[in-house]
Amino acid sequence: MEKVINCIDPENNGSSEIGDFVKCVECEKTMITDIGLEHCPLCGEFDKLMWVNDDYREITIKELIKMGYEVIPEIEIRIK
Numbered sequence: 526m527e528k529v530i531n532c533i534d535p536e537n538n539g540s541s542e543i544g545d546f547v548k549c550v551e552c553e554k555t556m557i558t559d560i561g562l563e564h565c566p567l568c569g570e571f572d573k574l575m576w577v578n579d580d581y582r583e584i585t586i587k588e589l590i591k592m593g594y595e596v597i598p599e600i601e602i603r604i605k
């Protein structure tokens with residue numbers, strides 16, 4: 526199952542349920558991030574985030590799960 530890393534910071538984003546559905550061309554991770562974020566929350570690079578699906582630029586966690594993605598918390602990536 527394809528993994529999407531949940532990088533949403535609810536305090537910055539204003540919501541923990543909806544975010545930008547993007548892939549970083551630098552670290553090649555697929556993630557859901559704070560809406561409008563310009564840098565990759567995982568590798569810190571700017572202007573490397575690309576939309577995964579033009580029909581779902583903003584997406585909810587529930588929609589991702591419904592589409593068959595496994596949504597995993599960012600903390601699990603940092604531990605490895």
Ligand SMILES: [Zn+2]
Binds near residue numbers: 551
């Ligand atoms: Zn990155």
